[in-house]
Amino acid sequence: MPPDDPSTIDGDIWVRPRYLAGSTAIGDPALDPLLNLGWTLEHDDLANVYLSAPDRTIRLGYLPEGEDDGLWRINAYKDPFATPTWGVCFNDSCPTEVVTAFTTALATAYQQGPHAYLAAPDPSNTDQDPIHALSPLIKRGWTLNRPRGGVLALQAPDRLASCELTMKDLDPEDELTSRTARWHLWAGASIDAYAWYATASSDTPVGLVTAITACVSDPAPLPRWSQETHSYVQGLAQLTPARPPNPPAPTPLDVRRAARPTTLPARSIPRWSTTTPRPAAPGPRH
Incomplete structure (x- = not known):
């Protein structure tokens, strides 16, 4: 919920x-x-950032100057010198x-x-079944299309x-270098007119993929600055103010009204004083 x-x-x-x-x-x-x-932080001359786990079994790249639009790439290794065991891309x-x-979720798992x-x-194992990663979507009203x-x-x-889970065999290299992966999640009007996408390869732990689907399907809105939103957001999303509107600037009439005295002079206010002697009460009748 919003704060x-x-x-x-x-x-x-x-x-x-x-x-x-x-x-x-x-x-x-x-x-x-x-x-x-305590993961190791490094960066290159292009402002790309690289994180490595202490045992080098997980590496993360934040690549604003990368070769493609894959800004975030996270790979895990059973052997630091072998090919990745799994890979995720945003x-x-x-x-x-x-x-x-x-x-x-990855920090917790590590x-x-x-x-x-x-x-x-x-x-x-129910919790490790790939389909389990789809459960947050199903619980929140996402509909399952006929498998094709x-x-x-x-x-x-x-x-x-949309979110796709591919059940057939896939090429391991394609999963790490393209959108042809075991899990493929995107937002937008279609798979080709997408706003963003995320992929996860076959051996990505189900709990980590579930963290993605749970966040994506969370009904709570997200805050953004209106001047920084993309055009597709303006046309498709529901936008509501997150801050109260600024009060309008005071007019000259408002300024004059504010300068007027708010009370009458003290001498014009009739009041009873607790220190003023009162007439004596009449005595008992005879």
Whole structure:
């Protein structure tokens, strides 16, 4: 729910549904959960940022100057010198809160140990079944389309966001370098006219993917600055003021009224004084 104090939010409008809010263009909130664990921070001459877990089993790249629109790339490794065990990507327009939900879950899993952040999906375990990651969407009214070509697809009630889970075999390299991944989530009018997208490869732990779907489907709006919202937000999202409007500037008449005395002179105000002697009460009758 929105905070009670408007001064505590970073924005002047609420955007609903939240998956149309777009990025805040500030990466710090999503980096903080991992930095707080003491992960190593590096950057290059282009202002790209790289985080590494102390044991080098997880690496994150925040790549505003990368080769494509994949702004956030997170890979995990069983062997620091081997190919990634799993990879997740968020493009440059993905709401920052969605990325933060993922990195927060990743920080928790990393503290629990490799069994949590390197655990591949397991259909025999309810919590580790890939379909479990879709449960937040289903509980919040997303509808399941008829499966086609081995793909389960869910759509938001307004049909402006979708999530696909591919059940067939996929090429591991394609999953790490393209949008052809086990989980594919996007917002927009269609898969080609997307506002943003996120992908997760086959062996991404189900709990981490669930953090993404839970955040995306959360009914609470997100704060944004109206002058920084994208055109698709203005046309498709519900925008409401997040701060009370500024009071209008006073008119000359308002100024004159304010200068008038608000009380009459003291001598014109009749009042009883508690110190004024009162006439004596009449004595008893005879």
